[in-house]
Amino acid sequence: MSANYVWVNDSLIPSDDARVNISDLAVQRGYGIFDFFMTIDGQPVFLEDHLDRFFRSAVLMRLDIKMSRDQVISRINQLIKKNNLSDSGIKIILTGGFSPDGFNIAAPNLIITQQNFQIPRIMHEHGLSIITHEYQRQFADAKTLDYLQAIWLQPELKEKKADDVLYHSHGLIRECPRANFFIVTKDDQVLTPESGMLKGVSRKQVLEISAEFYPTEARDVTLDELRNAKEAFITSTTKNILPVVQIDGKVLGDGRPGAITRALAEKYNGMIYGS
Amino acid sequence: MSANYVWVNDSLIPSDDARVNISDLAVQRGYGIFDFFMTIDGQPVFLEDHLDRFFRSAVLMRLDIKMSRDQVISRINQLIKKNNLSDSGIKIILTGGFSPDGFNIAAPNLIITQQNFQIPRIMHEHGLSIITHEYQRQFADAKTLDYLQAIWLQPELKEKKADDVLYHSHGLIRECPRANFFIVTKDDQVLTPESGMLKGVSRKQVLEISAEFYPTEARDVTLDELRNAKEAFITSTTKNILPVVQIDGKVLGDGRPGAITRALAEKYNGMIYGS
Numbered sequence: 001m002s003a004n005y006v007w008v009n010d011s012l013i014p015s016d017d018a019r020v021n022i023s024d025l026a027v028q029r030g031y032g033i034f035d036f037f038m039t040i041d042g043q044p045v046f047l048e049d050h051l052d053r054f055f056r057s058a059v060l061m062r063l064d065i066k067m068s069r070d071q072v073i074s075r076i077n078q079l080i081k082k083n084n085l086s087d088s089g090i091k092i093i094l095t096g097g098f099s100p101d102g103f104n105i106a107a108p109n110l111i112i113t114q115q116n117f118q119i120p121r122i123m124h125e126h127g128l129s130i131i132t133h134e135y136q137r138q139f140a141d142a143k144t145l146d147y148l149q150a151i152w153l154q155p156e157l158k159e160k161k162a163d164d165v166l167y168h169s170h171g172l173i174r175e176c177p178r179a180n181f182f183i184v185t186k187d188d189q190v191l192t193p194e195s196g197m198l199k200g201v202s203r204k205q206v207l208e209i210s211a212e213f214y215p216t217e218a219r220d221v222t223l224d225e226l227r228n229a230k231e232a233f234i235t236s237t238t239k240n241i242l243p244v245v246q247i248d249g250k251v252l253g254d255g256r257p258g259a260i261t262r263a264l265a266e267k268y269n270g271m272i273y274g275s
Numbered sequence: 276m277s278a279n280y281v282w283v284n285d286s287l288i289p290s291d292d293a294r295v296n297i298s299d300l301a302v303q304r305g306y307g308i309f310d311f312f313m314t315i316d317g318q319p320v321f322l323e324d325h326l327d328r329f330f331r332s333a334v335l336m337r338l339d340i341k342m343s344r345d346q347v348i349s350r351i352n353q354l355i356k357k358n359n360l361s362d363s364g365i366k367i368i369l370t371g372g373f374s375p376d377g378f379n380i381a382a383p384n385l386i387i388t389q390q391n392f393q394i395p396r397i398m399h400e401h402g403l404s405i406i407t408h409e410y411q412r413q414f415a416d417a418k419t420l421d422y423l424q425a426i427w428l429q430p431e432l433k434e435k436k437a438d439d440v441l442y443h444s445h446g447l448i449r450e451c452p453r454a455n456f457f458i459v460t461k462d463d464q465v466l467t468p469e470s471g472m473l474k475g476v477s478r479k480q481v482l483e484i485s486a487e488f489y490p491t492e493a494r495d496v497t498l499d500e501l502r503n504a505k506e507a508f509i510t511s512t513t514k515n516i517l518p519v520v521q522i523d524g525k526v527l528g529d530g531r532p533g534a535i536t537r538a539l540a541e542k543y544n545g546m547i548y549g550s
Contacts, residue, residue: 018297018298019295020297021290023290025426026301027299027370028420029421029423029426030422031305062430093303103422103429138424144305145303147305147378150304150378154380155337
């Protein structure tokens with residue numbers, strides 16, 4: 001990895017020097033939030049949506065950013081200028097801060113990092129194979145640092161040759177650890193969960209695009225509906241739209257990326273990259 | 276706070292200099308485990324039990340300590356000698372490490388800290404007031420860094436003038452964020468949950484002491500049993516045994532620490548401090 005510059009509170013420093021004292025509540029108690037967005041040709045993508053969510057996550061988790069939205073944007077712009085990367089991912093982390101008693105929220109530490117990252121612009125021909133796992137993320141509306149379940153599952157995904165995992169709870173599908181999940185029903189309805197999961201920025205855009213062309217709804221989606229779906233796909237900031245063609249070892253539809261998934265991906269990519 | 280020495284991997288350094296790079300999975304994803312024990316007169320208390328649990332948590336969370344138990348003990352002893360504190364709390368944290376992709380477990384970072392800490396040796400005359408909250412800790416058998424729920428609840432506890440919170444799930448009581456929970460039934464049975472919670476080291480000792488004198492059982496305990504209890508108390512490394520006299524604003528029994536609670540606390544303190 002290149003040693004890009006990163007912000008740690010008020011210091012813009014090389015990432016190798018970017019450290020926090022171990023008394024931070026992230027290290028002590030895993031407490032914090034973050035958000036993540038892409039830059040393409042040096043320009044942030046859907047920045048306002050990501051900042052909306054970042055500030056909302058902070059409120060939900062009782063963290064005081066102590067900085068205006070404009071100040072955060074100013075730091076992001078300085079970072080982009082300093083690192084001079086074309087396509088990248090920028091992550092903003094807000095931790096629980098240096099807590100004297102290790103148990104009460106203190107003045108949060110704000111970290112902003114940037115790394116080279118380019119999303120492959122061609123559509124996957126084969127689609128993703130996923131597994132399902134019963135799990136309900138806590139504080140599901142907030143983008144917290146809690147990825148215990150996801151990271152713990154990684155070796156199992158490798159073993160099962162799965163690309164990702166879909167969480168479900170009480171018979172309802174929820175989300176992948178870093179992506180939202182959509183299905184297309186046999187009568188061409190586009191459905192995605194509306195509660196118990198993080199509302200992704202890509203999800204919001206895809207819902208809007210989809211509604212122009214197909215019956216589209218954000219509501220509870222059952223495991224039965226998943227199993228009877230004609231198509232499925234995930235949406236995420238780092239993956240845009242990717243088709244899902246296999247679930248728990250069972251092929252979905254004809255095993256190839258579906259027509260509606262492909263149409264939506266084309267429109268979505270057109271919006272992001274220009275057509 | 277005094278700047279005690281701490282271990283960060285192979286370095287024994289002042290706590291003010293104890294930092295980890297922000298690429299650590301604890302900062303990025305809240306991923307890690309820990310354990311915590313006391314020293315009294317410079318001697319670790321129940322060290323073997325705490326190390327048993329620490330190594331077990333590591334296995335459960337797929338973290339490779341890369342160090343023998345003897346090596347960990349050696350570091351603890353060096354730390355105790357260096358800081359020369361009489362009564363203290365020692366915390367061992369094992370993080371997910373510097374993960375190149377920020378999502379797969381790497382070589383963990385081992386941090387050992389020590390702080391002055393003395394448990395008040397007199398029994399609380401008034402007992403604790405607690406509230407209940409529906410919550411099931413994930414990976415309940417492991418002592419992970421995940422305290423999102425507990426830290427989030429702290430302002431609410433203050434507002435309600437509660438000393439602690441008892442988690443329950445599916446009608447069963449589980450644990451407090453940093454303590455185990457016991458009840459004494461109207462017919463003098465001592466009960467504590469057996470699943471869905473972390474098995475505390477103090478809990479184990481108290482179970483053994485209690486079994487000598489009272490019908491004692493570790494099994495599912497319902498919210499109904501809690502509400503009908505004659506006495507209740509918590510056990511923890513930093514609190515030993517503390518009576519609970521109020522639950523969700525309702526006084527338990529006659530509102531004073533119960534006779535069996537007091538008897539057990541006396542015996543437990545006798546074991547730890549000598550009688």
